[in-house]
């Protein structure tokens with residue numbers, strides 16, 4: 565099933581729509597709410613507040629936004645028809661009023677939205693979120709530019725993308741799998757990761773470490789959701805997304821700053837509770853280390869934090885600004 569999906573990730577997501585848990589998840593909605601309160605509180609009084617989740621996958625986080633922000637009209641956009649079908653079913657089961665639109669975010673999105681009868685506010689949204697999507701485009705900068713076209717000038721954009729340093733270990737495992745199983749299916753590769761214990765993420769000690777980190781830097785834990793997801797989660801889907809995605813980029817923060825400038829975005833800060841400290845002081849109390857960190861350019865500091873905390877990527881906020889040629 566690959567109807568209308570010409571994205572390079574189609575072979576993966578048509579077969580294994582992501583995340584596919586079928587459980588409403590409020591994690592990234594809570595990070596978004598905190599970002600809105602801190603950076604754009606005026607948007608919270610809009611009725612309706614138009615929110616688009618671009619690259620929404622099977623809609624678990626999209627549904628979480630509708631649950632956490634009842635004043636919102638939430639639209640999920642994805643190129644993969646099989647994912648959207650699961651998103652629609654989740655919305656019906658959870659009694660949430662969501663709209664799903666099939667569109668390719670490397671192309672202008674306005675026309676697809678109009679065809680689907682979504683007018684938003686003069687064709688633009690107040691808030692856009694895109695979590696774990698832009699690094700899967702053949703041209704991530706094109707995605708940043710397309711999102712900019714459908715966000716209002718006073719809007720807020722929440723993004724999660726992979727960090728090159730944070731992702732270093734996974735990239736090595738991918739390389740190993742490519743060499744060891746050149747013809748392997750997603751299933752073969754996922755089986756190899758598990759049975760050969762190639763991923764440290766899946767050891768007990770790493771589990772404890774991750775829990776400690778989450779308690780300190782977020783995202784905040786909702787045990788009810790975690791248990792529900794754990795019961796339904798397909799390991800093959802998640803391992804394949806991590807280790808076998810047919811199209812994946814990871815970035816140095818400097819590279820992202822260049823994309824922001826070219827596509828009309830101003831950096832508004834890392835998300836609190838986004839899995840990482842957002843300042844040097846949150847990372848260390850050692851005065852000598854602090855002195856070093858504070859002398860660093862911001863981009864190097866963020867790269868270092870992702871490396872030190874083994875965070876696959878960063879969640880951050882952007883606001884529209886003028887394009888710098």
Ligand SMILES: C[S@@+](CC[C@H](N)C(=O)[O-])C[C@H]1O[C@@H](n2cnc3c(N)ncnc32)[C@H](O)[C@@H]1O
Pocket residue numbers: 571573577582583618619620621622624625641642643644647667668669670694695696697700701805
């Ligand atoms: C890792 S999943 C993220 C899903 C969801 N945002 C989440 O965090 O649960 C990446 C999603 O991006 C979508 N995607 C990839 N390329 C796309 C494109 N060109 N336009 C729209 N969606 C795309 C895929 O179909 C997939 O559902």
